[in-house]
Amino acid sequence: MGNYELFILGSLCLLTLIVVTLAIVWRKKFRTMHGMMISMFFGMNVGLTAGVLFGVTYQGNLYFSTILSMAIGFLAGALCGFCFGILSVLEGVMAGLMGGMMGAMLGEMIIVNQSINLIQIFLFLSISTIFVIIILKSSKETKIENKRWFLKPVLLSVFIAVYIIAGNSLAEKNGELKNSELQHSGHSSTINNTEGFNKNSQFIAIETTEMKYSKTKIVVEKDKPITLTLTNLDKIDHDIEIRTSFFNRIKKSEHNHGADKNMLHLHAAPENMEMLTFTLTKSGVYEFYCTIPGHKELGMIGRFIVS
Known part of the structure; x- marks a missing residue:
């Protein structure tokens, strides 16, 4: 508080x-x-x-x-x-x-x-x-004696x-x-954690603030590693879920609850950052959204466009 x-x-x-x-x-x-x-x-x-x-x-x-x-x-x-x-x-x-x-x-x-x-x-x-x-x-009979009242x-x-x-x-x-402190620490952490990735990786950074994703339309290439970071600047939990079976998970966050073969899931606690690396193996449009009740309805939704 x-x-x-x-x-x-x-x-x-x-x-x-x-x-x-x-x-x-x-x-x-x-x-x-x-x-x-x-x-x-x-x-x-x-x-x-x-x-x-x-x-x-x-x-x-x-x-x-x-x-x-x-x-x-x-x-x-x-x-x-x-x-x-x-x-x-x-x-x-x-x-x-x-x-x-x-x-x-x-x-x-x-x-x-x-x-x-x-x-x-x-x-x-x-x-x-x-x-x-x-x-x-004040009784009804009370009179205002002076305008200064x-x-x-x-x-x-x-x-x-x-x-x-x-x-x-x-x-x-x-x-x-x-927000300033979190963004600073989040960007620093992102830089440190991505130094060892292959140069061919596609790096996507999404921030959540005031019940919104910072990016809602993301264009990526098929079969090319995607490193997705979710930085939660709000005081409540947020996540990203992609419903598809056309993917390969390379590296997952400790807080990734998506063990399902038909979805990718990345969860970030309040004022924290989490990361997930994967590839999408089929061209098309993939919807992503926040699964926390009510958040999708408030506009936390976007699309991965795979070329």
Whole structure:
């Protein structure tokens, strides 16, 4: 778990403390229905924020990310609802569980860049619970005595925006640093591992990032050794599978699970590189794709064109 994930979780913890404190201080000013509304709003949005965060962080393990997200949504909704009574606790808990479950499913299906935008939206909505509390605590008879009153929500909104933008900047820097380090180590490893190959070998390097292959159309020659490297720059597993019986495997990776005579399979763990050497013995077009559930449908597919 990186700096951005810790930033979001820390923000949710701090926000929960603030919301609970405000609810305790002003709880006498709220009706039962108000307490239920605040608890539901807070539990749902915290659950969604945590759900998308864990869903994209632990893609491929939906059960684990769902349990974590539901636990955080449950806790946030329960703590907020506890300030107002048993009905508010039930409302907050159910909303938190629902938000965590939906968020985790959403995080499982999207790429990292999309998740950051959604996390920002849900985090802003979670912080907006403070606005909801302030609005509901004010009676209908309350009058605005001075136009400067409007500066309070405006300044608070600006502060929230700056806070979220700073977190987004942290995420981008963290991601760029990791990708840079991985690409450097990956290219170095590639050079060292290919020095001994025959000059007639065909070298194909494919990288995976944000649920995409860097190459989707590859032209090779029949009966000529192909050295294929798969560098996984994402935080989830990826692989390449080619369904054909017209090949000869020369050298396989330790993580190659393709013992089947009718397919070639190359698997790369998150932020790792694996390699496979083989020849294709018949001209034609061979489809390759990622076999991790849902990845092919998101566009992780390509073609080997054998001349």
